[in-house]
């Protein structure tokens with residue numbers, strides 16, 4: 001049991017630290033500024049090209065085949081340097097790796113990992129959020145392709161994306177969980193319309209609506225077999241609940257460092273309550289860092305993940321919302337929302353208990369799958 | 377980095393869990409079962425776990441703080457009504473001072489609010505304080521300040537009685553004359569030694585809290601599966617499920633910070649170890665009260681009766697919380713460590 005670096009890990013950390021000293025693009029937080037997205041793609045590619053992305057993924061998809069704990073080192077160093085977090089796409093990688101056939105994995109994963117091709121996730125619909133399996137988007141076969149019709153919403157970063165991993169109904173005649181399939185769908189085609197949505201904090205590039213009206217996907221771009229969509233979606237969302245997969249430790253630690261700097265820069269300006277809120281944000285963010293060390297270490301046994309992803313999602317939500325509350329205390333009441341980064345950070349934090357499955361859904365899962373309480 | 381427990385540490389956990397499952401009280405009435413407490417005491421003595429922090433070669437402890445925390449957690453889960461925290465803390469003080477081992481069971485003397493060790497200015501000053509975890513204990517260690525550091529002194533302890541925590545009675549010490557420990561070759565403790573000891577102490581109280589939370593949630597989960605209302609197990613109601621899920625989540629977060637604090641106690645410089653311990657204690661103590669309160673709530677009216685074990689867990693949590701500082705005191709340590717203090721509220 002050792003939290004300290006091995007000699008190899010220490011050497012890696014030093015190399016990364018030196019690289020970051022020269023290569024930090026100093027982007028604003030994605031949660032507070034649309035400008036983040038102008039720099040995110042080059043950042044992803046730079047991190048990848050320098051050999052600091054996809055550390056624990058297999059080499060054949062562009063990863064490094066290193067033990068999962070290296071991801072924890074990356075997060076710590078990114079936060080320390082005040083650099084942007086690593087791109088959060090591990091859940092898509094895991095879903096395609098586990099369910100995609102050889103051909104799909106070879107064609108799509110290297111581009112996804114290297115940042116040369118950008119992806120979004122089209123699962124949720126206006127009438128299918130928590131109850132995802134009731135989704136209505138249809139994919140109908142026509143020759144060697146499928147024609148896709150339907151309405152996706154809250155699709156994150158869809159305007160950046162070259163591809164969308166779409167969950168659609170291919171068989172309306174079987175029980176709802178069994179009739180779904182997943183497709184890689186090109187975003188630059190005539191049958192797709194994008195409508196950006198403005199979030200409560202004013203950012204417009206976090207998510208949008210995507211309308212599919214006769215868009216096509218090649219049959220060979222189905223990810224997994226027909227009817228495997230639900231299982232793929234569950235793989236994706238369960239990894240989307242893992243802070244170690246998302247790289248969120250870096251996000252929160254960076255935000256906490258900014259809160260600490262803010263307090264130190266204007267001592268006397270803030271109340272005891274403000275200080276206490278920041279202290280809790282420090283405690284919560286540190287908890288998550290250590291918790292992720294524990295989870296990533298468990299993976300050294302080859303244990304991947306199970307229902308405890310829901311536990312981690314709930315922990316992560318507490319962290320993000322504690323950071324949000326501390327940020328609210330830093331916000332300047334007289335400024336407009338355009339300039340008030342702290343208020344934006346706070347408002348964004350309310351999303352964490354909704355996206356990736358709401359906190360209520362996670363609690364249902366913890367109660368029934370982990371605690372073994374009877375299903376209602 | 378590899379923060380998994382080793383095979384030996386897993387085995388230790390299993391052994392401690394077995395001891396607790398065999399001998400800890402299964403009901404409030406069993407707290408008064410003298411034959412059972414004697415069996416628990418004999419088993420714990422036989423295990424040698426109170427000596428985990430005794431010196432081995434070159435004064436290093438026999439076992440790491442991580443192992444000690446593993447035992448503390450299982451005893452907390454029990455809840456085991458035998459002394460462990462107090463004697464372990466005393467042994468740790470003796471080890472740091474290079475003192476000879478105690479000849480009888482010994483604990484530590486804390487200030488009345490339990491926020492730290494009692495320190496007297498000279499050997500003529502009489503000592504008052506609380507000897508925590510004093511079941512079967514004959515004496516308690518305090519500190520006397522000297523020109524070059526702190527020396528250990530002992531005070532006699534008698535008449536431990538259950539207070540807030542029914543599993544770990546404490547003894548009040550009023551105006552006792554401190555006695556220098558016998559034997560030579562002892563060294564004076566530095567402020568850094570006290571810091572390191574404090575970090576170790578906080579880590580152990582966190583482990584006890586994690587165990588207490590596990591015991592409380594196990595109890596509530598069991599009850600939720602058997603108690604029926606409206607023709608269904610209450611554990612099938614979503615609001616009961618969500619309370620227990622949140623409690624479980626708190627335990628997981630607490631476990632992660634505690635594991636780190638225990639590792640840090642033997643590994644990091646004292647100031648850093650104390651900072652890690654303060655993060656852990658603030659987190660665990662806040663969680664523990666809420667989790668134990670949830671255990672009472674899930675039991676409904678039964679949870680308010682003396683015979684329900686839920687309050688035994690809550691009371692144990694309240695005592696562990698107080699030892700070396702509660703939530704607020706440890707949050708203040710975090711504020712000091714991150715240098716974000718020095719505020720005024722604009723009104724004063």
Ligand SMILES: Cc1cc2nc3c(=O)[nH]c(=O)nc-3n(C[C@H](O)[C@H](O)[C@H](O)COP(=O)(O)OP(=O)(O)OC[C@H]3O[C@@H](n4cnc5c(N)ncnc54)[C@H](O)[C@@H]3O)c2cc1C
Nearest residue numbers: 121122123124129130154155156351354355356357358360
């Ligand atoms: C910032 C953000 C980004 C997102 N990104 C994506 C994305 O990239 N791709 C994508 O596909 N989706 C995305 N989503 C959508 C997200 O997954 C859904 O919003 C979420 O699953 C909840 O669904 P809903 O909004 O329809 O809420 P509903 O399901 O309508 O829930 C409303 C309320 O009812 C509660 N509720 C519902 N069912 C239950 C139940 N069984 N038990 C108890 N309470 C219940 C919920 O907890 C919630 O409080 C994103 C959402 C946000 C906010």
